[in-house]
Amino acid sequence: MRAWLSIVPILLFACARPTPAATPPIAAAPSSPAPPVVERVDASAQPLFAAAQVEGVFVMRSLTTGEQIVTDAALAGVGELPASTFKIPNALIGLERGVLAGADATLKWDGARRGGSPEWDRDHDLGSALRDSAVWFFQEVARRIGAEAMRASLIAFAYGNADIGGGIDRFWLQGALRISPREQVEFMSRLHRRALPVAREHMALVEHMLTRAQAPGWSWRGKTGLTAHEGRAVGWLVGLVERRGTTWAYALMLRAPEAEAERLMPVRVELARALLVRYGALPAEAGR
Template structure:
């Protein structure tokens, strides 16, 4: 059984309100203790957030700001997954292709080298995924985002930053559902690209 946990960088992850019957079972008490402990961690970090977990088809949410579960945020680095799937599916890149560093200073030293899509995913290398998005192009990118029904499905007119600054937005719940489908290889892409 897989448990998928998504912790987007923008600290906007999801909790079910718990009300216990008078005779609570030990598992219910443990669940409430976990819920309270996770909310406390967000409080200690002086951050409002929600943690969304999908186990099988059931969504569980935890945190100190549960309203974030269905609030929209830019997907930021989490969009790299769909960006890569689209690029691979349409032959805009391969898994072994080396994206050449242009020699320019980057926000992070880890981005200042040649790398594959996989290496760029691990380093969260925005410039590589911006290059891939430019290869995909605005029209194809919009078609694919709509076909997959990713978030609000609006990418605007600039193909290389819509996931960083908008207008594309997605809720933490939608994000977890997307990642869960990817983990089960159930997205409408060749299975080889979903591994």
């Protein structure tokens, strides 16, 4: 396992490919004041994590009522590398700074095979780069944004510790950036409310591009992330769910020994789906 991990030292895994969205970009939500957050700890979901043989936490907030469910109060506040979930703010900053001209903004692949997913090894536009989690695409976007603008944007976003130490093209992969599940949920909440300091159309576009699955009456959006450091694998799925006029922001974070990192790839999606169904955000048939 370790020999395979060494092929891609800056990011270990591709994200699962979401179902392509077939509808036009969603309408921008009003940037009205958010309701006060009222957190409720529900430890009854812990057997789901135990059955999957992972340590983990799930946070889900109703953007309508402010009710926030947390399955592990302590772990919900622990900062970890965001890995590929950082592609969400990276895309927003790239659009806002003019590095990306829009959904069809294309970067040419340089021909270097970096390991990971074979879908990475081709030209990508923003939509396909998000869908296939093309690491090199977003590394180039970050280099073009530059350290000063990146740091300023992350501070303005209140994105985790906003620390870009470790290199402009790897700080979210192996560097100093850390974000907790609660902070991920807050960031996604602000994205949906159009309360981030970027153009509303950029927020609407990126949110739409996160669509994993949808049907009449509901939609499931999210971005996976997976990396390993200090002997531990960390897996993420963060996003938004809309159903019956209510929107929820959610974050799932999983941890396991580094040697089990590849196992987390399907587990993070199945566990997130099960928890979203458990708490009523998704219907039972969603994502099947």
